[in-house]
Amino acid sequence: MDDHKSIYLKNAIWLAILTFLEVGIAYIEISRSGQVVLLLAFAATKMMLVAMIYMHLRHETKVLKRILFVPIPAGILYTVALMYDLPFRWVM
Amino acid sequence: MNQNQTQAIPVNDPFGQATTGKLGMWLFIIVDGLSFTGLLIAGIALRAASPEIWPVAGELLNIPLTAFNTFLLICTSFTMVMALNCVQKGDQTGLKKFLGLTMAGGVVFLGIQVYEYSHFIMVDFLPSTSIYAAIFYVTTCFHGLHVLSGVIYIACILRMAGLNAYSADNWDHVEILGLFWHFVDLVWILVFTVIYLI
Numbered sequence: 001m002d003d004h005k006s007i008y009l010k011n012a013i014w015l016a017i018l019t020f021l022e023v024g025i026a027y028i029e030i031s032r033s034g035q036v037v038l039l040l041a042f043a044a045t046k047m048m049l050v051a052m053i054y055m056h057l058r059h060e061t062k063v064l065k066r067i068l069f070v071p072i073p074a075g076i077l078y079t080v081a082l083m084y085d086l087p088f089r090w091v092m
Numbered sequence: 093m094n095q096n097q098t099q100a101i102p103v104n105d106p107f108g109q110a111t112t113g114k115l116g117m118w119l120f121i122i123v124d125g126l127s128f129t130g131l132l133i134a135g136i137a138l139r140a141a142s143p144e145i146w147p148v149a150g151e152l153l154n155i156p157l158t159a160f161n162t163f164l165l166i167c168t169s170f171t172m173v174m175a176l177n178c179v180q181k182g183d184q185t186g187l188k189k190f191l192g193l194t195m196a197g198g199v200v201f202l203g204i205q206v207y208e209y210s211h212f213i214m215v216d217f218l219p220s221t222s223i224y225a226a227i228f229y230v231t232t233c234f235h236g237l238h239v240l241s242g243v244i245y246i247a248c249i250l251r252m253a254g255l256n257a258y259s260a261d262n263w264d265h266v267e268i269l270g271l272f273w274h275f276v277d278l279v280w281i282l283v284f285t286v287i288y289l290i
Contacts, residue, residue, distance in 0.1 A: 004177050012170040016163055023159045026150065026289040036290055043285035047278050054173045054274045061108040064118065071122055075129045082137045 011053045018046050111264050117271045124238075128279050131234060132286050135227040146224055152217065153228075153288050154208060161204045162284050168197035169277040172270050182260035184253070191250045191266075194273065198243040205236050228287055235283050238276045245269055 022042045025035060052058045057065060107115055139146050147153075171193040178186030209229075212218075219229040249269050252258065258266055 005174070008170055008173050008177070012166055015166045015169075019159060019162050019166065022285065022289060023155060026155060039285050039289050043281055046281045050169060050274055050278045050281065054169050054277075055271055060110070064107055064110065064115075068118065068122060071126055071129070075126070075133065078129075079133050079136060082133060083140060086137060086141055 007053060011049055015046055015049055018042050018049075113264055113268050114271070117268045121271065121275045124275070125279070128231075128234070128282070131227075131231045132282065135231065135286065138223050138227060142223070145222060154211075155288055157204065157208065158284060158288050161201055162280060164197055164201055164204075165277045165280050168194045168201070169274050171197065172273045176263065176266050176270050179253075179258050179263040179266050180260060184256060184258075187258065187266070188250065188253050191246055191253060195243055195246040195250065198239050198246065202236060202239055202243070205232065205239075231283055231287055235276070235280060238279070242273050242276050245272060 022039060025038050025042070028035075030038075051068075057068070110118075171190045175187050175190035175194065178184075178190060217225055219226050246269065249265060252265070
């Protein structure tokens, strides 16, 4: 098995393990905030593995990587801003 | 057309040796990713506004079945990257085999999603049932349409592969297809976590 195949296969195995652990976290009795943080951390790790290894982002230039990662903090900022706005606008 | 003859941006360019087609797909991925972000943020905001109407994970949705679907999509990402690996080495048989496996995985994923929807319809869990149901259907349907587009896209590339259009010197289209398919997998990872598990 050549190097690339080995890396791709190991990545798939890690993704499957992380998915299995994620499902486990959804069922175990821990604090709600802890559960959310863990699930989001696992999801972020899986997304990074797909982007870096399968999409070969690790081989791309810094400029392209920056362009791709800029919308992420923008999305987080938008979510946080929306959360602060909720008590004033979203009365359901 | 030879890989070196495609419209490559000069080597000293900030984007390296990425072709214009590849850069176009990355740009599409950013825009499409923001569309998904908008849907997920809407779901998070609506949930935060009325957490009492949101069901607990696993109460309504079939997590084991969807976890299997997630695993399946991960497997198709592996087969897709293997298809690219094969064509880069000039292995035409491997390219067709792995593209075929990826397409089959995508079809099974869609089949499971349709089965899940049919079950929900039978228990009266419809898009109009609640705000939670609306968010669930809109987000998963939007993703499902991406999978369907991906399957059609793979079928087109597979047809071209059947005509021996790709070789060790010409695999740009396969790489661009791979970027789209991996993006579909990447987005599902987030959708699965936010909609099903949290």
